[in-house]
Amino acid sequence: MLSRRDFLASGLAATAAGVIVPPVLAKGVVAAANDGVHSDRVLVVLQLGGGNDGLNTVIPYADPGYGNARPTIGIKPDKVLRLDDRAGLNPVMTGMQALWNAGQVAIVQGVGYDNPTYSHFEALHVWEYADPQRRAVDGWLGRLLAKQVDSQGHPLAGCALGQPNTPAEMRAQGATVSVIESAQSYRFQGGTGREVAAPALYRRTPGIYGVLFDQALSTAQEGMKALADASKYTPSVPYTAESTVYGSKNDLAAALQLTAQMIVTQPSVKICHVVLGGFDTHQQEDTRQQALLGYVDAAVSAFMKDLDAHGQGDRVVLMTWSEFGRRVNENGSRGTDHGSAAPVFVVGKPVKGGFYGEPPSLTSLDMGNLKHTTDFRSVYQTVIRDWLGGDAAAVLGGSFAELPLLKAA
């Protein structure tokens, strides 16, 4: 097996069977068909950082327990965007409501895990590593990338977009991740001399960080080449930024626009990560969370529209997650403290819309917190196995309850 470094140096990829294929960068389809994941499907993971309040996102408006627990920051029943006679969306989520009406939104209710932690960092660890014991050292998307989706090290198979650092869930031994904050700044400044000199500094760096350094630089270099050569791939519909659908002053929208551009122009893109932070609403939640959900709603709706306009809607599924939901009872600062279970959204044309899983009880609580009804790894299993066609058990270390939220292939 060639190391990533050998592979990049030779420009040739050897499959497990030893068949030499042309340089993978010129053949996105090859990357799309490697290592057991034989599809052109894309998974987009949207992280809501800080612990999004699920109860004010998907609102059980008909349950009297909700109004009692949320006397000041609760959403009044007449304001809720009703999805059925029991629950509805936060009033700012009109775009999500439209996608729901089009049958493209699955809402998995009460998602969590046993013995939840109320620490941001432990909870992040649980979700990022798909391990409630917090012993795993590699992120779940990183494991998926390294072992299945991209064992050949294509620089664009895994992309973290609109952020500078590699997200923990994508970090893993052998996983190559292109981190691109903006397409415009993803280049060596200073002309040809620097384009030659910078990579030449990072070929075989000594020391404990040597591989990390070299991999980061070569990933950047190869990603740049791929972006520069995008026109050669002649995507079915050339990407033109539909900037009007994304609006402005919305960082998440900018990140998802870059994601759409990558998906449309780069057939090798398989897994993308975007993030919006700020959901740790201990105070003034009513105004702050609504502003954030407004960004999410506008960005996701625009993203879906954009993909559709480029004929790519059938290739892409987006899922959300957050490290925890929040306490059922509001606190005295018009906010909520750290809690447990919360809903997960899975969005896209391939999705079979509707509610999944049991809504958690608002009265049978654990220290004031919701008891989860669906293990979060059921969602991961669905997107790995049913969507990407991967081996979920190998990534998750076990099998979880079925969540048949995708349309039959």
Place this chain on the structure above:
Amino acid sequence: MSTASLRLSRRQALGLAVGGAAGAAGLRLASLHLSGSPSASVSAAGAAGAWASPLGTSRGLAAHLLRRAGFGYTDAELDAAASMSYPELVDRMVSQAPQAPAQPPRMRTDYRAVSSWWYTHMATTTAQFPERMTLFWHGLLTSDFRKSNRFPYIYQQNQLYRRLGTGDLRSLLLAATYDPAMMRYLDLDQSTARAPNENFSRELMELFTLGVGNFSEQDVREGARALSGLRIVLVDAQGQSLPLPRRQGMTPQQYYAQLEQLAQSGAAFKGVLTPRLHDGGSKSYLGRTGNIGPEQAVDAILAQDACAVHIATKALEHLCSANPSNDLVTRVAGQFRGSGYDIRTLVRAILTSDEFTAAANYRSLVRSPADYVVATMRALGQPDLAAQAVTAGAGMGQVLYDPPTVAGWPSNGAWLSSSTLLARVNFAQTVVNRGGSLPDPATAVRNQLDGVVGPDTAAVLNGSQSTADRWYALLASPEFHLK
């Protein structure tokens, strides 16, 4: 400097190979000669090769210390440091008194202006060690600007961590608890007896002092009660209380101008305990019971064995190695606790440990982006790069006073992604592209990189045609991103 002075061929390098002179056993080294200067070594390439440690020499050791307990140095500063014995040098550094910046920031109520001012100070102060600790505490007892902007809270917190960051931990923790930027950041200013807010209570134990597993959910709730009722008040330069500024009848601009004027007049905001809003009832917190308030809560934390261990671990990760051994942590924590939590004792224990000076810890830390740009400013003697530093920070993954989470900044390997490394390399280009005179790069290879370079960097330096190109190679190299 002539082009020839840096030139070495692969053949020459290999011809002068000295096997196993330093570093890991079996390491193959090749020397090269910079004309008229001591030889530099080219370390073996790749993951199998370790950097050839120069820590056996007094000059190498002095440079290592200056990079870690401070930020960087000029040639003259390194010469002076290398002429002292190592214990004397450690003593000199750790005893430095904090030095306040000579000038105030252009604006005290704008975090970017404060950051720019701080970069300039990090790049110019002669008391580098207290500044290093200011940056350390900014990462550990962190706050972001978002709920504080337009107020001088970030400016005040910066000064606070400089003033107390080398003193005793108890004073620092209490001051941080009553610090307006912290109170806003973790919602302490919202917490009342009737509705205690748990945000600060949790992070004080989990992230700042004890670590996960060393407290219970009950402690979080009881701690929130103990810390309830803190409010932000305004005092003038003499400490007399002033009414909080009102914004009624003002445009936002007028209101912001008023806040800036207040700050310039020497008025300061501070946290006070308001008995009417504080829960004076009995609490059970970390094994103690009674009418616990903020002071007693901090004392209960300091009584936990986990506290010195947690802070020692963080300080070791910042100053010594990415993964300090349990044995080292125990030793350093023991000295820290034994000194009554004296921060200088903590750091002295780290800097004088065998591990700090071991070959394995040569270049074992990745410079943070702030560290990298300040080291650049110092190496070039260009302290006027603060504006560029503020702009470039976002791409490198570090905007001062905007940490990604309350856990502060990532460290070491987590600083490196395709995007952040690109931003660092591009910062090197910004710097060398400014024009103006640059110091001699051959001397810089010797002083800033200890004359220890990998084969790639040696090759690029050899192939460079101009001083600017050589400085680009040096500042963009993996060697300069490490310390």
